[in-house]
Amino acid sequence: MAGLGLVDLVDDTTYSGNAITAHMVAVPSALDEPVWAAAFLMRQLRDTNFEYPFQENKTPTQYGYKLIGEEKFVNEHTYSIMHMQGRMPSFSRFMEGKFGKFGTMPDRVKSFGYDLDCVLNSNASDIAVVDIGGGRGEMLLEVKEAYPHLRKENLVLQDFEPDTANAEDLTIQHWDFKDKSAQPYKGALVYSLTHIYHNLSDIEALKLMKKVADAMEPHSRMLIHEFAKNSTYGKMHATMITLYAGRIRSSREWKEMAALVGLEVTFEAYPIGGEGLVEMRKSPLANGTT
Numbered sequence: 172m173a174g175l176g177l178v179d180l181v182d183d184t185t186y187s188g189n190a191i192t193a194h195m196v197a198v199p200s201a202l203d204e205p206v207w208a209a210a211f212l213m214r215q216l217r218d219t220n221f222e223y224p225f226q227e228n229k230t231p232t233q234y235g236y237k238l239i240g241e242e243k244f245v246n247e248h249t250y251s252i253m254h255m256q257g258r259m260p261s262f263s264r265f266m267e268g269k270f271g272k273f274g275t276m277p278d279r280v281k282s283f284g285y286d287l288d289c290v291l292n293s294n295a296s297d298i299a300v301v302d303i304g305g306g307r308g309e310m311l312l313e314v315k316e317a318y319p320h321l322r323k324e325n326l327v328l329q330d331f332e333p334d335t336a337n338a339e340d341l342t343i344q345h346w347d348f349k350d351k352s353a354q355p356y357k358g359a360l361v362y363s364l365t366h367i368y369h370n371l372s373d374i375e376a377l378k379l380m381k382k383v384a385d386a387m388e389p390h391s392r393m394l395i396h397e398f399a400k401n402s403t404y405g406k407m408h409a410t411m412i413t414l415y416a417g418r419i420r421s422s423r424e425w426k427e428m429a430a431l432v433g434l435e436v437t438f439e440a441y442p443i444g445g446e447g448l449v450e451m452r453k454s455p456l457a458n459g460t461t
């Protein structure tokens with residue numbers, strides 16, 4: 172981008188194809204997507220008379236591609252665009268180091284006072300953890316290290332583009348939670364979702380939550396690991412909106428969503444920094460209704 176004058180950054184051509192956007196299309200890197208979407212946010216809002224909330228395939232991400240005439244991306248989900256651009260392996264590697272490391276998952280949840288030992292030492296199911304949208308399976312490897320009795324057949328990595336890097340240690344399964352299929356594993360001890368719901372609009376998040384709730388039994392827990400809705404993560408909230416029409420959610424929002432799918436929030440922790448924890452279980456009040 173060297174050589175771009177200030178005029179290029181502020182005049183009316185900023186939102187159409189110019190040297191900046193051409194560069195971003197030609198040389199994508201792990202952090203380009205939020206910058207790309209931010210560049211087209213105001214233009215989309217102005218052009219649509221401030222239509223909001225966005226739909227998930229109609230965010231400023233797609234609007235940018237529309238304005239520069241990249242038709243093949245205009246109606247695609249942001250994850251599909253990254254997949255079509257061959258960006259998912261790089262994105263999954265980025266997610267491993269991502270936004271700072273706040274300890275392993277077992278250590279982190281225990282630091283909140285959550286009794287993970289009790290959950291994972293149960294013999295109510297052979298399937299200990301199903302990690303939905305688990306990327307490369309880093310979190311499951313952390314679980315395996317902390318609970319060596321858990322074997323490959325007890326730890327399931329699900330993703331729509333599953334990375335097979337850790338296939339020796341983990342059961343790897345393709346599952347696209349957006350298609351019509353039900354959650355393949357019933358009655359697991361834990362269904363874990365790390366940085367998944369914040370990628371989804373309310374309606375898509377509820378559809379996924381309902382699929383998981385339908386697979387859960389009374390001993391099952393859904394564990395949600397996400398950043399809290401606080402001032403530390405304001406930019407994250409904005410990024411989720413502009414990339415996916417997603418959002419970060421508050422305690423009140425989690426409780427309302429849980430109630431809609433027959434679950435209840437049974438544990439919650441919202442640290443100022445790092446992933447928090449929300450646990451949901453089958454609601455006794457909803458017996459037979461889900």
Ligand SMILES: C[S@@+](CC[C@H](N)C(=O)[O-])C[C@H]1O[C@@H](n2cnc3c(N)ncnc32)[C@H](O)[C@@H]1O
Pocket residue numbers: 250263266267303304305306307329330331332346347348349350364365366367370
């Ligand atoms: C933000 S990454 C989180 C990855 C991992 N859980 C972590 O925290 O490092 C979102 C993950 O969801 C997966 N994903 C997105 N849409 C999906 C879908 N429809 N079905 C299954 N997985 C999906 C992506 O492939 C990606 O691995």
